[in-house]
Amino acid sequence: MVSKENSSYSKRLLHLVSWGHWFTFFNIGAALVIALIFIDAEGIAPGFIGKVFMVSNWLAHMAFLTFICFVLTVFPLTLLYPKTRVIRGAASFIFTFLLTLLVIDGFTYSQLGYHLNFDSLARIIDLVKEQMAYNSLSFTALAVMAFIAILMFELVMSNYAWKHMRELQQRKFPKVIVAILVASFVTSHLIHVWADAKLEYDVLRQDTVLPLSYPSTAKTLLTKYGLFNQDDYEQRKNSPFSIKSKIPDYPELEMKCLELEQPKQSVYIVLRDQELNTRLLKNLNTYSPIKGTTFLNYIDNSNAKDAWFNLFYSLPNVYQIEMIEKKETPLLFQLAKKHKLTTSLTVISKSSDKNNAETNLETIDQQNISPQWISNLVDHQAHHTDISKVIAEETLTTIPQGIHIFYFSGQSDYQYELFVNALLLAQQQLDIKDVIWLGSLGNKDNTTAFKTKPALLIWPGKTEQKINDLANVMDIQTTLMRYYFECRTQYKAYSNGKNLYRLDEDRMVANITEQGLIVTKKDKNLLIDQQGNFSSYSTQLETVISEDSDFPMLIDGVNLINQFSINNAETSGKEEENRENSDQ
The missing domain is CATH 3.40.720.10 (Alkaline Phosphatase, subunit A)
Known part of the structure; x- marks a missing residue:
């Protein structure tokens, strides 16, 4: 009697685990599609090696993150409570939440240049409020539709994987896709190791693109945002921070x-x-x-x-x-x-x-x-x-x-x-x-x-x-x-x-001094010196409080420094376009 119960439990468990793998397989595809938001925000990488790394890293990184999410959430739940309907329903809602989070992260990255994090939660909330104030109806409708679409996809894939498991196991294309993902994982890591040694900027500049990835150094990020000379970066030289793009003309009175x-x-x-x-x-x-x-x-x-x-x-x-x-x-x-x-x-x-x-x-x-x-x-x-x-x-x-x-x-x-x-x-x-x-x-x-x-x-x-x-x-x-x-x-x-x-409670100030780039917010001063080293100082205690890298705060500071250049470059571009149209 006991052996029959154990046999039934084992079969049900193996069936659920096998289903979980196929369910994750389909979610890898969904995650790859959503991750195109990050690629679009970043733009196509320059250079052949840069393009190869972008594709291989996109495939490997998103597949790895999706599989890890399955291992940390659905798989333990399957072992603890192997009930078919419960596991399938729970997995659908778990991955709905995770993919929705990925969409939100993509939106955040495209607008702010960094991913979801607790340190910048106030800035992210402000961004959502700005979008709601600008176009509340369409923004809300788009968000609701995205959530419903992801939930429907999860329910359909969950049901499809369960009913067609034997048929899927006989197909050859999944094995080919898995082989491609594994090859991409190896390729992306080998390229990155090589790029670290050679300071290949076309590769290293992509370190912040995908979720849960961070740049090797602050210099990489500063070079990406145009505050550090790329030639000096690649030749391992130190140079003063400066804006590499053309600084627009100072505005005249309206x-x-x-x-x-x-x-x-x-x-x-x-x-x-x-x-x-x-x-x-x-x-x-x-x-x-x-x-x-x-x-x-x-x-x-x-x-x-x-x-x-x-x-x-x-x-x-x-x-x-x-x-x-x-x-x-x-x-x-x-x-x-x-x-x-x-x-x-x-x-x-x-x-x-x-x-x-x-x-x-x-x-x-x-x-x-x-x-x-x-x-x-x-x-x-x-x-x-x-x-x-x-x-x-x-x-x-x-x-x-x-x-x-x-x-x-x-x-x-x-x-x-x-x-x-x-x-x-x-x-x-x-x-x-x-x-x-x-x-x-x-x-x-x-x-x-x-x-x-x-x-x-x-x-x-x-x-x-x-x-x-x-x-x-x-x-x-x-x-x-x-x-x-x-x-x-x-x-x-x-x-x-x-x-x-009319000052804001979360107001941020950024400047470049002879010490380096200084970003200040509330009681925290973030200093990035000419060597790319991080230091955090307390404005009240006047002492170093941390040497940890705070890339979101750095990106906000860099965007603030570039604000005048970006804003007036857009204005100058529109004026130039208007002049060309008037000449025609």
Whole structure:
């Protein structure tokens, strides 16, 4: 009696296991079809070896993942509870879920450049929300139809494999297909081993394409996204990060912004080369007739000289050389010139020439206080060794209306505080109060580059508040464009900045400095140096917290740095196409 029961159990189990293999076989085909989403998003690989690897890796990787999913889910369930209807039904729903997940992953990869992961869950959810907001009905309908189609496929294949198992076992084509998959597995691995040794970029650039695959190094990924020179990569050389594609022209003002009324007050941007402490800002805010907004997590990770470019252009340093060579004018200063507003830069610093209290602008540049190219943007520049002359000769209430920048280098808190107090006192005599920004600019050494600093923005009509969200030096121009000039040009059209009064909780900031590529999000700073090494720093603890690779955060950061180039390249392409059509 017992032997008959055991025999029946064994036959049923073997039958279910055999069915499971055929069921998995059909799901490998489905997974390969869905995986074409990733191939389409990536594009056909260049070079013969690259194409061979793409095909063999596509076949081998997806077949392996599908088989592993069967081994880890359906197979144990079959051993534990070998009931035909239960196993077939459970397997259908399990693979429906897995293939649906594969479709979602394909959509995520095509939009963001990386796969589903817990670290970037918030960004992925935002992406889905954006799609729902843009076209809710079609997106929802497409998602539901995809799920139903996959479920129907699973149920049909489950039933077909069960009823035609003997017939399938007699066919020859499954054996041929399995042989091809095994050969692809061996071929793809051999090619990748060879590519690792030879640094064959056409192969290594595909490391991130399929699910559960990651690049060998950060350099591979940076080369793929155009921030590292491919020739230097293949020759194992180190070179500075830079955008390899042609950087588009800087945009000009839109007509709707040219027709706006002239602002009625001035803007004072008062900066210093050292971090301001919260106590000082609190005291200064107390003296102000209008209480300002305190930004507790203001970040500026460039050195003392590159930070000027971030301030004026609201772009990462990677664009600096070309923008300066072309003598492009930031939109903020284009508008100031259009409205005939005065723009000025006044530097207060200790002179290296003891016999000459007032040094010239070339000396200022040589001292790394401010770069010479600023003279092309502002109407007036001045340099003083202390504030006495500024306050005595230029009464703050009679300075011409415009945008005025004051920069304190190597000065004590006393000098800075005395000047700001005088500026705030002058505001009490004005009917229309001015806009005042108080903060630091640049970092003298690398120790403060990953640290958040406080800043204060005093704006008439804005309520007093404290903002904990991540703010950046690139946000100053965009906020002035939006509220000072009331120009509503899209921020990403000319900058990487945001509106300081509408910051996101999950805001990310990216820049390229002399240390390498720095990506900041909340309390985490991700640094990828010129050798492609990862380091994670805490903005609060100011210490290394991890050396693990965070490729999704790196990809988001690279996309953010490329944002201006990609956005304006598309605009330039459309304009070029329109010109060609008009010529015809």
